[in-house]
Amino acid sequence: MLFTNLTRANEIGANSYLLDFGDDGRVVLDAGMHPREDGLDAIPDLSKVPVDSVDAIFLSHAHHDHSGALPVLSREQPNARIFMSEGTYYLADPLLHNSIEIMLKQRAEKSIVEYPLYGHKELDQQTRRWQACSLRRSWSIDGYPDSEGEPLTFTLHDAGHILGSVGVELNHRGRRILYTGDVNFVNQTLMQAAAFPREGLDTLIIETTRGANPTPPHYARDTEIDKLANAILETFDRGGAVLIPVFALGKTQEALAFLHFLQKQKRLPQCPIYIGGLGRTFSGIYDKLARSAPRAHPELQLLSGIQPQIMDGRLARESKPKRGHIYLISSGMMTEKTLSNLFAQNFLPQERYGIFFIGYCDPDSPAGRLKATPRGEKVIVNPLAGEQPVNCRVESYDFTAHSRREDLLRYILDVNPRVCVLIHGDPEALEWFQHELQNTRPEMKVVIPPPGLSLEI
Ligand SMILES: [Zn+2]
Ligand SMILES: [Zn+2]
Numbered sequence: 001m002l003f004t005n006l007t008r009a010n011e012i013g014a015n016s017y018l019l020d021f022g023d024d025g026r027v028v029l030d031a032g033m034h035p036r037e038d039g040l041d042a043i044p045d046l047s048k049v050p051v052d053s054v055d056a057i058f059l060s061h062a063h064h065d066h067s068g069a070l071p072v073l074s075r076e077q078p079n080a081r082i083f084m085s086e087g088t089y090y091l092a093d094p095l096l097h098n099s100i101e102i103m104l105k106q107r108a109e110k111s112i113v114e115y116p117l118y119g120h121k122e123l124d125q126q127t128r129r130w131q132a133c134s135l136r137r138s139w140s141i142d143g144y145p146d147s148e149g150e151p152l153t154f155t156l157h158d159a160g161h162i163l164g165s166v167g168v169e170l171n172h173r174g175r176r177i178l179y180t181g182d183v184n185f186v187n188q189t190l191m192q193a194a195a196f197p198r199e200g201l202d203t204l205i206i207e208t209t210r211g212a213n214p215t216p217p218h219y220a221r222d223t224e225i226d227k228l229a230n231a232i233l234e235t236f237d238r239g240g241a242v243l244i245p246v247f248a249l250g251k252t253q254e255a256l257a258f259l260h261f262l263q264k265q266k267r268l269p270q271c272p273i274y275i276g277g278l279g280r281t282f283s284g285i286y287d288k289l290a291r292s293a294p295r296a297h298p299e300l301q302l303l304s305g306i307q308p309q310i311m312d313g314r315l316a317r318e319s320k321p322k323r324g325h326i327y328l329i330s331s332g333m334m335t336e337k338t339l340s341n342l343f344a345q346n347f348l349p350q351e352r353y354g355i356f357f358i359g360y361c362d363p364d365s366p367a368g369r370l371k372a373t374p375r376g377e378k379v380i381v382n383p384l385a386g387e388q389p390v391n392c393r394v395e396s397y398d399f400t401a402h403s404r405r406e407d408l409l410r411y412i413l414d415v416n417p418r419v420c421v422l423i424h425g426d427p428e429a430l431e432w433f434q435h436e437l438q439n440t441r442p443e444m445k446v447v448i449p450p451p452g453l454s455l456e457i
Contacts, residue, residue: 001172001203003421003457005449006044011426012209013037015066016044016073017179018054020454021172024151025055025141028080029168029179029205033068033099036362039112043069045452051076056141058154059084060181061165062091062249068099071118074126081143082130085156087164087293089132090285091249096123098278105337135166135294136195158294160184160194161401162250163286167196177203178415182424185407186221188399189257190286190295198414203457205421206412209360209402211429219404224397225258229267231356231395232326236269240352240392241321245340245367247332250401251359252279253286253302255328260306273326274311276339283308316342321353332357333365336382341366345385353392358399371396405429409436419445419457 006016006028014034020026028049034042046069054077059067070092074082084092100123103116131143135156140147147153152172159165161182168179178201183194232242246252252275262268275283283302290298302308311329316339321327331338344366347353361367366381371394373379378387403411412420412433420437422430430448437446449455 001177001457002454003449004048004454005423005451006046006048007451008034008041008045009451010430010448012424013065014042014044014069015424016069017205017423018049019170019177021152024172026053027056027058027141027170028054028073028077029058030060030066030181031057031069031073032063032065035065036364038106038110039114043072043117046073046076048452049073049076052079053077054080056080057082058168058179059088059092060159060168060179061162062088062095063162063182064095064099066181067092067095069117071096071123071126074129075118075122081141083133083139083143083154084130085135085164085166085293086132087285087289088166089130089164090289091164091282093127094278094281095249138171157197158192158195160188160191162191163253163289163293163295167194169197169201175202176200177205179205180207182207182209182401183403183408184401185403185411187296188221188401189254189261190297191254191401192294192296195294196411198411201415201417203419203421204412204415204417205423206408207402208405208408208422208425208429208433210400210405210408211425211432213405215404215406219398221399224399225262228356228358228397229262231354231393232268235352235354235393236271236324238352239323240350240354241323241347242326243321243340243343243347243353243355244326244328244358245332245334245344245355246279246328246330247359248276248278248330249282251332251399252276252328252330253283254399254401255358256283256302256306256308257297257300259326259328260300269324271324271326272322273306273308273328275308276329277310277312279328279330280308280310311339313339321346332359332367333361334367334370334381336366341382344370344381345388347392348379348381348388349391351391355392355394357394357396360400370394405432409433412437413440416441417444419447421447421449421457423449
């Protein structure tokens with residue numbers, strides 16, 4: 001098998017990988033968009049994939065860093081079949097339509113002439129090529145289930161990261177290869193731990209997002225929930241409001257669910273919880289698939305059961321944060337012009353308010369800058385607002401949807417593959433895994449695939 005890393009750098013960027021099995025087929029795993037780059041630099045290096053040469057494209061999950069360039073790749077590969085889980089099938093459609101709107105705005109603001117990279121009509125035509133496949137079942141790469149005797153087949157396994165997230169197992173003439181996508185081996189509130197195979201895998205292509213982050217010795221998700229609940233209570237007692245910047249897909253739904261359970265257990269008062277419009281769209285899809293996709297609490301309907309209020313741009317501009325309310329709004333990194341950025345500008349000067357982060361923030365993002373600023377000092381979250389004092393309480397809690405590095409390492413050691421390809425991590429993270437694996441399993445072939453090069457593995 002020839003493996004080509006289509007990303008432009010070894011980092012958590014625009015995920016995309018080409019697997020070439022010669023006459024038996026050529027497949028691409030994910031086609032993401034880089035969260036920090038602009039224009040054509042934000043998409044994978046598709047020049048390495050000749051036009052109309054791919055048989056199948058797989059989406060591991062709907063997050064933008066895995067799906068954002070799918071329409072560009074699909075356009076160049078008109079005969080490729082496009083496979084994903086049922087959850088991703090429903091989530092990726094509104095996510096990519098929203099991405100077009102963001103690109104249109106960026107075209108106007110930053111004069112990025114190539115934006116949008118695709119349009120609404122083209123996307124609508126392309127989604128007809130998408131095929132949702134059930135999990136734990138073998139499919140041929142021409143899209144038929146339970147096909148025996150095919151040289152190349154695939155099986156999807158629940159990855160426990162967000163709704164619809166899967167690991168893609170390819171079976172090439174008996175050699176089994178697993179691409180993890182983004183994976184979580186522990187339970188969240190809604191998503192349950194990944195259900196990945198542990199036996200008989202020859203090759204693992206595995207994410208390493210948290211490779212540079214040792215887990216604190218007494219870390220437990222429940223303890224983080226307790227700490228967050230206490231911080232919310234203290235904020236309410238001071239007469240303040242709480243801003244929790246979140247990603248619209250994944251974190252919004254997990255946070256809605258655990259806030260709901262805290263209220264039910266009377267650990268938090270019944271208070272209004274606001275979410276954004278896109279967060280509502282994705283929550284509606286979580287609700288519709290509550291009983292068909294793998295998750296905990298299938299009886300819980302996020303929208304009709306919890307009844308969050310919906311915050312739109314107009315409401316955000318006109319209304320001031322209200323005492324005793326929780327604003328669970330995107331974006332998670334408080335990117336300029338998003339609702340959470342707009343709200344943060346109101347929160348910062350107010351001592352009684354709280355801004356609580358529950359996910360990863362890039363250090364260069366407005367959220368990253370705020371997290372690095374001590375209370376009482378000044379920060380710029382939006383150049384138009386200028387420098388603002390950080391008077392409100394700012395805290396971070398770890399509710400990651402990615403596996404801890406210790407759990408990932410344990411999984412690799414359990415599987416004990418012949419070849420382990422390390423991806424989706426910053427250099428430090430990749431190197432930690434490489435070092436650990438070389439020390440414990442010197443016979444394992446560990447590969448950090450250089451961008452743009454094809455490797456025989
Ligand atoms: Zn993800
Ligand atoms: Zn990712």
